[in-house]
Amino acid sequence: MDFIYTLNLVGTVVFAISGALTASDYKMDGFGSVVIAFITALGGGTIRDLLLDYHPIGWVGDPYYLYAVLIAVLLSYLFKRWIVKLRRTMFLFDTIGIGLFAVLGTQKTLGLDIHYSIAMMMGVISAVFGGVMRDVLIGRVPLIFRKEIYATACLAGVIIYVLLLPLALPYYLTLIIPITFIMVIRLLAVKYEWSLPGIK
């Protein structure tokens, strides 16, 4: 599982950078940036673990997640101009991170012998609730409630993941296929400005 652990840390750094950039847009100071970066990166998984009574929560038992966030905030300070130019690449990493967290969150919940529908929900929570908490803390209505269909893309991805399970494909394929799917949907959604219908 060393590979998954490494992916998790990389995902944490990427999400945390995105959080630190948001904090900077809102003119927050060093402390605020660290809090926002931390919550963006690790908030979703924390909520999932609390709901599942899964302890210790990843970052409580292992300080490397905290270090990953601190490094991300430091990088954001030092290389802000450069990172902002790479927004496209950042967006790509962000999407990979979201897909990864969605699939891993679902997998973890299924391992606790919990119903598929709830496991898929936990996957989506892992991927998107960090962003929801970040938005609430900085005082804006969570983006995810208004624009982008990326939560829906996440849901579609974890459905695919669950459907692939009985096929007993090689482990890495059951990860890569839904993550790729989430990425493609999200990229298309941004390109063609897709959105879901509301209640008229």
Add this chain to the structure above:
Amino acid sequence: MDFIYTLNLVGTVVFAISGALTASDYKMDGFGSVVIAFITALGGGTIRDLLLDYHPIGWVGDPYYLYAVLIAVLLSYLFKRWIVKLRRTMFLFDTIGIGLFAVLGTQKTLGLDIHYSIAMMMGVISAVFGGVMRDVLIGRVPLIFRKEIYATACLAGVIIYVLLLPLALPYYLTLIIPITFIMVIRLLAVKYEWSLPGIK
């Protein structure tokens, strides 16, 4: 306890419809509506269970709560015009739901051998914190902090419930009396626009 379980699911549907209508007022899409409906209906009980370390949390261990929310959102989509006309009836159901959740939340906490005052607080949290979380997520100051005295009505109801306990009345009466009381207070409060005094 089948009767209580059924009441719980019905309460979940009613609360979730009220959540979905709010989401629709705020022009949210399908995903946002489900999240807001879910949190309105099940958020209060979730907070209570987390605070009490009571696991599995109802909806984590039983997917029927999630299904109840999804059905409620679907109904809100399909019959919005019709439901809005029934606001009075909805309000009545909503009040029954709140009374029920308050009393059941208190009962559950007392069963864990926790002090009466904290159990009453947990009852009120079960009934009102879903709405508080909904309001925070959609970016408005929780209604309950400003208007309506229905949180206070809830508190009065659970005090009555606790006072009835030593009388060893038939089970259904210890439920119906406080719930009726909460309903009457809330209806009168809306009719006569009661509110509590603040600190001058």
Add this chain to the structure above:
Amino acid sequence: MDFIYTLNLVGTVVFAISGALTASDYKMDGFGSVVIAFITALGGGTIRDLLLDYHPIGWVGDPYYLYAVLIAVLLSYLFKRWIVKLRRTMFLFDTIGIGLFAVLGTQKTLGLDIHYSIAMMMGVISAVFGGVMRDVLIGRVPLIFRKEIYATACLAGVIIYVLLLPLALPYYLTLIIPITFIMVIRLLAVKYEWSLPGIK
């Protein structure tokens, strides 16, 4: 530990009064004041205990914390004019409370055999997250993300606390030194309007 317990209750009263005054600034009624006072005083410790899976959470197992909050709200109602005049003294108590909660939160976490860096983070969470939750509930961007460097002062305080531990000083000194340090930093910060640099 009776001394620590008493300090905890006094800290709760002081924080709760500060919460009740904020609620009053926002024209909240009796119920809202109690909720805001409770969350301001006990929210940070609650989050910490949930993250650490430490149960029962202080106030869940011991109603005296709830009573402390109720007394504080009552005092705020009765003596508002008088308390407002004492804002300076209140601020001093508030700072002592924050320092105390930060150090005690760190100590508690270390007792659970958790890494120093996470323990310090839990100390800061104990001290400041009640205020963050209060701000979110009343609909303002958490003050701590914008002004004052008191979260940073807290962090500096808990670092000093952790550095003092190997010296095996008398217990009360390992409490008093970091708390005094936090107080001095915070008072100087307010006096000279210090703030941290953001990401330019």
